Amino acid sequence: MSFSPLIVRLMETLRCLPGVGPKSAQRMAMHLLERDREGALALAETLQAAMEGVGRCKRCRTLTETELCAICSSHTRDQRLLCVVETPADVLAIEQAGSYRGYYFVLMGHLSPIDGIGPNDIGAPELLRLLDEIEAEEVILATNPTVEGEATAHYLADQVRRRGLKVSRIAHGVPLGGELEYVDGGTLAHAFAGRREVTA
Amino acid sequence: MSFSPLIVRLMETLRCLPGVGPKSAQRMAMHLLERDREGALALAETLQAAMEGVGRCKRCRTLTETELCAICSSHTRDQRLLCVVETPADVLAIEQAGSYRGYYFVLMGHLSPIDGIGPNDIGAPELLRLLDEIEAEEVILATNPTVEGEATAHYLADQVRRRGLKVSRIAHGVPLGGELEYVDGGTLAHAFAGRREVTA
Structure with missing residues (x-):
């Protein structure tokens, strides 16, 4: 029964x-x-x-019900900066920290060969196409400080550097092994300020 | 943002x-x-x-999408016993204990004057009407062993005893202050076996 x-x-x-x-x-x-x-x-x-x-923003791939998300539609952001994150929740966390004023690109995941997730699944071609279109001078890699997030950052750094652009990684002020969306705003702001250029 | x-x-x-x-x-x-x-x-x-x-069983008041729930529709249960519980989850817990073979009446709550919940809200009139219709000989009160559950049992015991029927309360083998639906089957079976008649 x-x-x-x-x-x-x-x-x-x-x-x-x-x-x-x-x-x-x-x-x-x-x-x-x-x-x-x-x-x-x-x-x-x-x-x-x-x-x-709800679909994807056609520019940054984040979740939104409009063709372009609110950030991509804005004309007051710093066009020289493009920040790459894993999820829409990461965008929200960084926006709430309040120190970053550039645009975003949302991977919607990370590289994970064991699960069959390769560069095409995280939108790497779209990211490179976007970089050719816009005037970004620096790409900030803000993937999670996990094994997969680091591997994804490493792969993207290689690709972006070949375009002749500056590439940086947010500082490891954020605790290793943690999830970006749960980090407090102060730590995130610190991580953005302390970013280092990725050199070969 | x-x-x-x-x-x-x-x-x-x-x-x-x-x-x-x-x-x-x-x-x-x-x-x-x-x-x-x-x-x-x-x-x-x-x-x-x-x-x-999903509505209510027209006989026992439990949640079901049919006019009569599966238990009330069954002709193999012990018609002499009617067990009164607070919620449909309590019926499931007792059925899973496996020792009780009678019918049920589900109050869908308990008396709580402070929240304006009186006898009509817990179906007391329907319970008494049902007792007049069927051949039950004993009403087993299995409301939760909480202050409200005890008060509800006390009220219903008074009402049922006036009909000349035997009234019992499940034994307090179940831990006081707990919720009936989370008690293990063995304890529940024990509580059913050790029930005591409620005398004035």
């Missing part, structure tokens, strides 16, 4: 959310059914709208 | 889920948008189907 089929299906589909196990899924399903059906319907509608409406 | 409006709305609506704060909501939104759009659309569809399709 268990819950009715529709309730079981609801508990199973809730597990597509990260960090939600069987007991949390049951708790969520019961909460929504017993006490917040309006919230659940709003969530259903927003999920659908977001999955259908 | 923050995420685009649709992404912000998605993060806000995800917070209707219990235990989900701003950081978890952001992590969930990013995970769904970047890696599991199919899962998110399935969740949207299931949420809507469940909120529209």
Whole structure:
């Protein structure tokens, strides 16, 4: 004997959310059914709208529902700087730190040969094409200070340096092995100020 | 600068889920948008189907999408026993313990005068009407061993005893102050076996 089929299906589909196990899924399903059906319907509608409406910025590849994201549409940023990050959450963290005024390029991941993720999957060709188009003078590599993030930075540094541009890596003021999006603004600002040029 | 409006709305609506704060909501939104759009659309569809399709069993008041739940539809249960619980999750916990073979009545809450929840809100009239209809000989009160659960049991014991029926309370083998749905099956079975009749 268990819950009715529709309730079981609801508990199973809730597990597509990260960090939600069987007991949390049951708790969520019961909460929504017993006490917040309006919230659940709003969530259903927003999920659908977001999955259908949110795509990628055609310039920096971040998640957005418009053709160009708010940062790429802005004309008040410093065109000489392009910062490369792994995820849209990293862009938000850097913006909240408040010290960087250039543009971004979002890889949406990192190189991971073991998972079959190569340069094309992280948009390396688009990054190089963008560098040919715009007036950037320096590319700041702000991938995560993890093994994969370092490897990705190393690969991109090589590619960008061949275009004759300056390449820098944010300073390791951010703790090694951590995730960029969880670092506090002060540490991030420090990391941007202490960036070093990548030389052969 | 923050995420685009649709992404912000998605993060806000995800917070209707219990235990989900701003950081978890952001992590969930990013995970769904970047890696599991199919899962998110399935969740949207299931949420809507469940909120529209799941109602109450017209006999025991538990959550179900059919007129009568699976237990109330069964003809193999012990008609002499009716067990009163607070939530559908409690029914599942007792069923998984495996020692009880009677029917259930689900209060969908407990008495809580401070929140304006009185006997009508927990279905007390329906419970008494059901007792007049069926051949139950004993009502087992299995509300949570909390202050509100005890008060609810006390109130219902009074009402049921006036109908001339035997009333019992599950034994306090279950830890006091805990939630019934998280108790292991052995303890629950023990609590059922050790139930005591409630005398004036």
